[in-house]
Amino acid sequence: MTDRPRSLRSLLLIVLLVALLARLPVMLTIVHHPERAILGSDARQYLGLAANLAHYGVFSETPPPILEPHALRTPGYPAFIALFVPIWGVRPLGPLAVAQGIVGALTAVGVAVLGYHLFDRRVGVLAGFACALAPISVVMTGYAYTETLFAAWLVGGALLLLAGLDRGQWWLSGLGGLAFGAAALIRPIGLPLVPLLLAIPLARLPRRRARRHALALLAGFMLLAGAWMARSYAHFGRFSLSIVGDLNLYYYNAASLEAHRLGIPLDEARAQLDEQLASWPAGDSLWPAARQGSLARATILAHPVAFAWYNGLDALNSFRPGFSFLLGLFDPSAARRDVVAVFMSGDIPAALAALRSQAALILALEGYLLLFVAALVVLSLVGLVVLLARKKWMEVILLVLIPALLLYLPGIASNARFRAPVEPFLAILAALGLDAILSLLRRRDKAL
Numbered sequence: 478m479t480d481r482p483r484s485l486r487s488l489l490l491i492v493l494l495v496a497l498l499a500r501l502p503v504m505l506t507i508v509h510h511p512e513r514a515i516l517g518s519d520a521r522q523y524l525g526l527a528a529n530l531a532h533y534g535v536f537s538e539t540p541p542p543i544l545e546p547h548a549l550r551t552p553g554y555p556a557f558i559a560l561f562v563p564i565w566g567v568r569p570l571g572p573l574a575v576a577q578g579i580v581g582a583l584t585a586v587g588v589a590v591l592g593y594h595l596f597d598r599r600v601g602v603l604a605g606f607a608c609a610l611a612p613i614s615v616v617m618t619g620y621a622y623t624e625t626l627f628a629a630w631l632v633g634g635a636l637l638l639l640a641g642l643d644r645g646q647w648w649l650s651g652l653g654g655l656a657f658g659a660a661a662l663i664r665p666i667g668l669p670l671v672p673l674l675l676a677i678p679l680a681r682l683p684r685r686r687a688r689r690h691a692l693a694l695l696a697g698f699m700l701l702a703g704a705w706m707a708r709s710y711a712h713f714g715r716f717s718l719s720i721v722g723d724l725n726l727y728y729y730n731a732a733s734l735e736a737h738r739l740g741i742p743l744d745e746a747r748a749q750l751d752e753q754l755a756s757w758p759a760g761d762s763l764w765p766a767a768r769q770g771s772l773a774r775a776t777i778l779a780h781p782v783a784f785a786w787y788n789g790l791d792a793l794n795s796f797r798p799g800f801s802f803l804l805g806l807f808d809p810s811a812a813r814r815d816v817v818a819v820f821m822s823g824d825i826p827a828a829l830a831a832l833r834s835q836a837a838l839i840l841a842l843e844g845y846l847l848l849f850v851a852a853l854v855v856l857s858l859v860g861l862v863v864l865l866a867r868k869k870w871m872e873v874i875l876l877v878l879i880p881a882l883l884l885y886l887p888g889i890a891s892n893a894r895f896r897a898p899v900e901p902f903l904a905i906l907a908a909l910g911l912d913a914i915l916s917l918l919r920r921r922d923k924a925l
Contacts, residue, residue, distance in 0.1 A: 485598055506619060509571075514570040514620055523555050523623075526552075526555035531559040551663065551718055553664075557663075577619075588604050592604035605904075612799070616806065627664045628901055647689045647693040655698070666887070671698060677874050680874055681871045713764050720765050727769035730784070731750065734784045757772060791888040791891065794892055800843050802894060803846065856907035857906045861910075863913045864876070880903055883899050
C-alpha cells in the first residue's frame with residue numbers, strides 16, 4: 478500500500494520539473510528583456526495600480542496626491558504584482574515572470590492531483606503533463622496578464638471543493654469558495670461561474686448534505702468577492718466587481734451582435750451604438766459605465782437568439798493557436814507576422830510569404846501550438862462523450878460547462894490567452910479521452 482502513494486509523489490515531482498523546464502526559457506527571456514512582458518494597455522494598468530497599491534496602500538490608477546478610487550480593474554492581480562514592487566521597483570517584470578512560472582508549474586501539479594481524485598492515477602498524470610506542456614499557458618507565463626494566476630486559483634478552488642465533498646467537511650468547501658472568490662478578484666469573469674459552482678455539490682451529494690457545502694462555498698466566495706462589491710457600492714453606488722463587464726458588453730458583445738445582424742464592420746456598429754448612447758438620458762448613477770451597460774443589455778435582449786449564436790461564433794477566436802503571443806517573446810522589432818492572422822484576412826500569398834519568413838525554431842513552436850490545440854479539442858470531445866456515457870454530471874459541470882462559459886462570455890474579445898485558464902480543466906478532459914482511446918485499443922488487441 479505504501480509503494481503506490483510513493484510512486485504518485487514521484488510522478489508529481491516529475492510533472493513539476495517538466496513544467497518548470499518548459500517555462501524556464503520564457504522566464505529567462507523576460508528577465509533579460511523585461512519590455513517583452515508588456516503587450517497592451519491592460520498590463521500597463523495592472524502595473525500602475527500595483528505601484529500605487531504598494532506605495533500608498535490605495536487601489537487607484539491616478540497619480541498622487543489625488544488618488545481616486547478605481548473601478549475598472551479588480552485588485553487581485555495588481556496586489557500580486559505589488560508584492561514585488563518594494564524590492565524591484567514599479568516594473569518588476571522579471572521577478573513577476575519567474576513567480577508566474579512557479580505558479581504555473583504548481584498548477585500543473587494541482588491538475589494532476591485533481592485528475593487523480595476525479596478519475597485515476599493514469600488520467601491524473603496524463604493531465605498533469607498536458608498542463609505542464611500546454612503552450613499558451615507556458616507562453617502567458619511571460620506576460621503581465623491575469624491568466625496564470627486566475628488558473629491557479631480556479632484549480633485550487635476545485636481541489637478544495639472536491640476534498641470537502643469527498644470527506645464530508647463543509648469547511649473545506651468554504652475554503653474552496655474563498656479560492657473561487659480570489660479568482661473573481663483577479664478576473665471578474667469568475668463571478669458568473671457561481672451558479673455552476675453551486676451546482677457541483679448538488680450533482681455530487683444527496684440534496685440535504687449538498688446544501689451545507691453549497692452554502693459554505695457561497696459564504697467563502699462572498700467573503701472576498703462580496704467585500705469588494707460592497708466597496709464598489711460605497712464608492713459608486715453599484716454592488717458589482719468592476720465596470721469592465723459593462724464596458725466589454727458594450728464595446729464587444731453588443732457591438733459585435735449589431736455588426737453581424739446588420740452586416741456592417743465592427744467599428745461602424747460601435748459608432749452606431751455611440752450615437753444611440755448620446756441620445757440616452759444622463760441619469761444620476763455614480764457607476765461610470767451605467768449607460769453603456771444599460772444600452773448593451775437592451776440591445777442584446779432585443780435579439781437574444783441572434784446574440785446567443787453570434788457570440789458563440791465569436792468565442793471560437795479563443796481556439797486560435799496564439800502565434801502573436803509567441804512572437805511577442807521574440808524580438809518585437811523583427812516585424813514578424815502572425816501567419817494565422819494573415820491567412821484569415823484572405824491574403825493567401827501574403828500568408829505563404831509570412832510562413833517562409835519565419836525562422837526554423839519559430840516554425841517548430843508554431844507547429845507545436847497548432848497541434849496541441851487540435852489534440853486538446855479532439856480529445857476533449859472524446860472525454861465529453863465518456864463523461865456523458867458514464868453519467869458523470871459533476872465532472873461535466875467542472876470540466877465542460879465551466880470552461881465553456883469562460884470561453885463563451887467574452888465573445889469577440891476572445892483570443893488565445895483566454896484559453897489559458899481553461900486548459901487545466903480541458904487537460905483533464907483530454908486525458909480522460911486519451912485514456913479511453915488507449916483502453917479501447919488494448920481491448921481490441923487482446924480480442925485479436
